[in-house]
Amino acid sequence: MNIKITGSGSYIPDTIETNESFHNHEFLNVDGSTINSPNEVIVEKFKAITGIAERRYAKTHHTASDLGFFAAEKAIEDANIDPETIDYIIVAHNFGDVKHNTIQADIIPSLASRIKHSLRIKNPKCVAYDILFGCPGWVEGVIQAKAFIKAGMAKRCLVIGAETLSRVIDKHDRDSMIFSDGAGATIVEATDDNGGILAHETATYTYDEAYYLYYGNSNNQDLCRDTRYIKMEGRKIYEFALNNVPKAMKACLDQSGADISEVKKIFIHQANEKMDEAILKRFYRLYRADIPENVMPMSIQKLGNSSVATVPTLFDLVKNNKLENHSLNQGDVVIFASVGAGMHINAIVYKY
Structure with a gap:
């Protein structure tokens, strides 16, 4: 099964x-x-x-x-x-x-x-x-x-x-x-x-990181102080992601038994283009491998960050050939990975 x-x-x-x-x-x-x-x-x-x-x-x-x-x-x-x-x-x-x-x-x-x-x-x-x-x-x-x-x-x-x-x-x-x-x-x-799910990895970091994303007041001091909005410590999140997401992806890939050379696509949470590119570089550096062309599809340029929706939306677009220069073939090994409020990190290695 x-x-x-x-x-x-x-x-x-x-x-x-x-x-x-x-x-x-x-x-x-x-x-x-x-x-x-x-x-x-x-x-x-x-x-x-x-x-x-x-x-x-x-x-x-x-x-x-x-x-x-x-x-x-x-x-x-x-x-x-x-x-x-x-x-x-x-x-x-x-x-x-x-x-x-x-x-x-x-x-x-x-x-x-x-x-x-x-x-x-x-x-x-x-x-x-x-x-x-x-x-x-x-x-x-x-x-x-x-x-x-x-x-x-x-x-x-x-x-x-x-x-x-x-x-x-x-x-x-x-x-x-x-x-x-x-x-x-x-x-x-x-x-x-x-095919199917080959391995998964999840971690929660809260000792110092729990409130990197939080509900806070408006920057406009004249607005109601009881109304809250999504807020984040952008620099801390960036550094946290770079230090931890590539390691989680590697642990997941190693557990799956697949080789880094087999990975055809990496569907990563669309949070920040520069951050995602840096995560990709660090991930491949852990294997001392070159980054393949077109391995990381991106939708953030046109769709922004829709949180929990970014990874499944990106997967659906590529699966249905709606993202230029990206497609999936039977047997392709792909990685799903995300980072966000909590602070949580997770990854899945999947054989299409």
Whole structure:
């Protein structure tokens, strides 16, 4: 028995927010003081570091669970399965459903229950639950699905990552330009086919790192101090990721039995273009190997950072030949890897 991804789907919102739309924002320092640079310069420096030129925002009447439902429908269709045969629906997110122009997160019922309801699944033994695991949530959901299947508790799972980060950003914080909305979904099941999940690795660092990402006040001191927004210690996250993600990827690859020369694609969380490129360099340096051409597809330039949705969306785009110069062939060894709030790191080595 092998455990494989038999279907995938993604939902990329239509609304495009370009970098130019931030030229009229009032960006402030953490203490509320004015930044002594024109917005055009701020945005230009931001693009040079992150690679982001535009990002996608959800339509005003959609929530994260809506986006997850849209992606789930596509994954179910792609896998050509009866949704009533799904044993678990695992939904990764960070902020629940946040309606447009509101500040309150809604997680009752869980997003997984909402998506199951939208899918009109009647089977009560299809168990639906959410996981809060930062940006690595979808990868961790796949790892949990594997565990359920290995333990004989399930044969088929639907794993979704969905987020609307545009609704929890502080518009006075330059970091707000990073975040976006979207959803990705996969069907994970036991099959007799070759390949599937070869190994996985997960770690949580909290001794000094727990609050590198957190909920904090607006940089605008005049706004309500009881309203919170997503905040991050960017430099600390960057250094943490560079020091720890390549090691986790190596531990996972070594455990899988595959050789570094067999790796065809690395689907890494789309957090920051420069950071992802540096992680890739350090990973291959651990093997004293050259980086192959086109091994790391990127979507952050056009889609931004949609947290739990980046990895499954990226995988779905490449799988369906929707990303230029990237494709997958049967037997390809690929790595999924992510880092995010917690601080969590995880990786999966997978044979397509």
